[in-house]
Amino acid sequence: MADEDDAKASVLETNAAFYRAFTRGDIAAMRALWAERAELLCFHPGGSLLRGRAEVLGAWEQILAAPPPLDMRCHEAQVHLHGEVAIVTCYEGNGAQAPHLAATNVFVLEGGRWRMMHHHAGPLAQPARGPARARPSSLN
């Protein structure tokens, strides 16, 4: 179980790094955390499927280059581990605002490191919770 807890903690750290790169507009950090061998996938809110490294990272480059910084925060991240694949579910919101998106992030283990291979974010019909009421991210 210690190994499983370590793996979950590593996945959550990569998930947190994703939102830090998003908020900082740091394309180099964003590129570094996506998988290199697995095929990359991404559904941005309302968008059609982006597929492959060029499409997925090209779209992130455009998003991160556009001012102002988005201050995209992750709430209630939960890791579900299945061998060398991890599914993270969470909510996303801008700064102090209540989360307005639901997200599924999928990570795979490559060369001993957890890397993102899929991001799917879509709108919540109503904000899930105010950040002040959001539970802290957990390993559940």
Added chain:
Amino acid sequence: MADEDDAKASVLETNAAFYRAFTRGDIAAMRALWAERAELLCFHPGGSLLRGRAEVLGAWEQILAAPPPLDMRCHEAQVHLHGEVAIVTCYEGNGAQAPHLAATNVFVLEGGRWRMMHHHAGPLAQPARGPARARPSSLN
């Protein structure tokens, strides 16, 4: 590669069974295709996270019991295999209408059978394609 193709075909069959159960309002078939050991997860369009067998299948029971039948069709399903976990991306639409939802379906291998453990569907900003123009589901 034959084994991988077989696995992808099995995943696509389970994915198709999910949309058949959805369209037919068949809760028994729906229950039978979800995982029994893995924790179940579900984001319905606009909804907060449903978690665990009781919450996820309870919500499906309500959805499938509500007339009229939804005739939910799956378009452009693509399988991405990672060992005993498979990620399917697709679009969803009602009957002959253009797809209006993007979906991520996650399957895990349990007792030699692929079972659904996560469904995440969210609205497309504009219909992706008319069904007549949709590519057939593929093993890519």
